[in-house]
Amino acid sequence: MAREPVLNVHGLSKRFGGLQALQEVRICIERQQIYGLIGPNGAGKTTFFNVLTGLVRPDSGTFELNGHTYEPTSVHRVAAAGIARTFQNIRLFPDMTALENVMVGRHVRTHCGALASVLRTRAVRTEEEQIRRRSRELLEYVGIGRLGHLQARTLSYGDQRRLEIARALATDPKLLALDEPAAGMNATEKLDLRRLLERIRSDGITLLLIEHDVKLVMGLCDQVTVLDEGRIIKEGSPAQVQHDPVVIEAYLGRANAPK
Amino acid sequence: MSSAPQSTQTQPRSALRATAVVALVLLVLPLVAQWLGPAWVRTLAFAALYVMLALGLNIVVGFAGLLDLGYIAFYAVGAYTFALLASPHLTENFPRIAQAFPGGLHVPIWASIPLGAAIAAGFGVLLGAPVLKLRGDYLAIVTLGFGDIIRIFLNNLNEPINLTNGPQGITLIDPVRIGQLRFDHAVSVLGGQLTSLQLYYYLFTALALICILVCVRLQDSRIGRAWMAIREDEIAAKAMGINVRNIKLLAFGLGATFGGVSGSMFAAFQGFVSPESFSLMESVIVLSMIVLGGLGHIPGVILGAVMLSVFPEFLRHTVGPLQMQLFGRIVIDTEVLRMLLYGVALVIIMLYRPKGLWPAPQHGIAPPAEPASAVQPQADA
């Protein structure tokens, strides 16, 4: 049974001054896949993310989201189109509560405006109730249901990462793009994260991850693309990629490549 | 903030009681003040006006995090719009208008206030659109410039056509009229008398209460959360789908609307307007009020506005005579003292209580994380 691609990227290139950050990058992510994007530092993974989510304008490249042309021009339209992201250095709203952080995630799928809010129409009250309820559900879903009333900046590192995921999920994304979601976590936390991500996938959302933890990527991802210096050097299943000499050389340097 | 609805549900009676007390105080206040002297009633009326201004600026600076140093321009626009619509100026200077309105131009308040608000909002959007993407300090300077430009135009638009009457300003502005009631005359009520100043106080307080209601509702709404998100992390807010530019414009426009309404009321109250009343210092005064009280916290903002409009009056009545007693003459004139107060307030608050005298209560603080080796709490089923 053919699975239609959620995200199709062709010919993506970006140059920053003298540095070719991305060169003719292609990616095809199918529905409900967990897709990994790996590579040594400086390979262009975060640049790819930033282009995908509108923070950086590419020099060339086409995107298709669920079969429709997708142009990541304004950052704020990205979420509406169906791509939600988390950030490498967690970007929560630090002085708002955990619940409020997630409620902000609902903004893009709700519509009550200023006038209606001032008049507190029935539509507003219903929508607010729905926003609150859904946000609480999402906090439970990621495992921090009891922390909703706490200020986001005071949560533990692991809980903050979960909160960021909950907030991204609140936008009802088709594609969830996670920038190093396991950074700074210990083994137990990574296991929990893996369970959460698999659960998210089985609930119908497609995932794209940048990750450095090779073990996590190998255990979790269905497909992997390896970038090095802006170019794709290998694509395939984790097993295929793991033992590929070109990949190993990219990470460890020529001297260490298996003969 | 997110738990506010719960508390009013679980303790409706005490909330009702508090509201009744506040209402009573507000009703009785001008009568007490009148007994102290009519100047005090005037102070109260201005306090209510400043509360509206402070709430408006709070939407821009406190809710959305945009430092607007030219806020007074919207006050000026509202005031001049009202002045032009309800005074002899236009009919005296433009024969065509005099012909169209043989009885004089006396637009009633139910039309002139919304018009003043709308034109101020229009200016807000016009001024805001190109500059809201600027970084905090640049935005501050640019809005500062805007504010002063408006004043320059008000001062000079008496040629080639006399729109604003230049430095002399516009006089003989109609007072507020509701039905047959004219606010510039005293009125008999329940056997007693309410002075003109007291009438204006009640009107302004009612308007201020409406403004408070609007702000409270906005704060706890989808838009209010979006403003807060932008203030905390603009990029994350964009990534969550918030149209930052439009939402900022909304804040700016709404703030301008509050300014416009207050400005119209000021024009009616004072009876004349001139460019002098709309200097940078006025913008700074409103800023000091919200900084002193508690940026972004509605009760704090009200406190700051009341404090910084009442206290200088209080000083005028005590420090003046005190200086006479001590030095035989006025060493520091009360106007200077007033400015000194605002300057000191800004510096001291930023250094020692940057969140203001009455900041928003802190949200719950998470207990320190369990050591990593301990058993992880299971996700709730």
Next chain:
Amino acid sequence: MGSLDTFVQQVFNGLVLGSLYALIALGYTMVYGIVNLINFAHGDVLMMGALTALSAIALAQGLAPGIPGWVLMLVGMLAAIPVCVLLSLVIERVAYRPLRNAPRLAPLITAIGVSILLQTLAMIIWGRNHLTFPQLLSPEPITIGPATATVTKLLVIALSAIIMVALLLLVQYSRLGRAMRATAENARVAALMGVNPNAVIAATFAIGAALAAVAGVMYASLYSVAHFYMGFIPGLKAFTAAVLGGIGNIPGAMLGGVLLGLIEALGAGYIDQISDGVFGSNYQDVFAFIVLCVVLILRPSGLLGERVADRA
């Protein structure tokens, strides 16, 4: 040849004005470059300098009535400079330093407060009225080609030029200058290399204040007036000049200052002609502001600044 004469005259006027703007802009740009703060109170430091000079000159005239004008001007400057330097050091230490790591808007709000305090101080000491600043140098017109100048105007240009060259040399070749540039680029690393950031920052404020003092005395001489509010407009315009040239960039501030002076002089003159006196010199101040908006909206890094990326 009438319009060419006017043009040359306006260019000259623009240079005079621009030299002053450049001096003041340097204070803004150096402070911004090193601590990322718009020193809102800078214009008021200029004001204090002008008023201090006025008092010193009055005192000197009282003590020795026959003193020549240029000595009095020197006395004025020598009195203004230490006062402004001291003032700005106190302000930096008391109001800005504690907020160095505070969120962006806090130091700006404090700076506004300081500005108000300086104005109130001036009002208390010198009153609120506009005071006349004496004509110290000969008011005789000097013809240079088609333009008319006075000694004062020529002095403004000459003195500003000398000061700017001296500053460039200081920043480029002296130990302090190197320390300033290092701290502006990366304060922490500079500290690791043995630079005392507090001392360097204080020195930066002090130099800016000294320049403002000189500019204040010359401004007051040019316009023959001094009062507590005189710092606001030149301050705002000088800030515009700094932004125009590229905030944080020293040659940029000089270029921006001169350019702004020229734009203002030529602009005001020609708009006056074009609109038949309707939009005349009253609107001169608006030009600087329009320049500010245009620069910030179209090219926020200014003419000589680096392209500033404000993305994550």
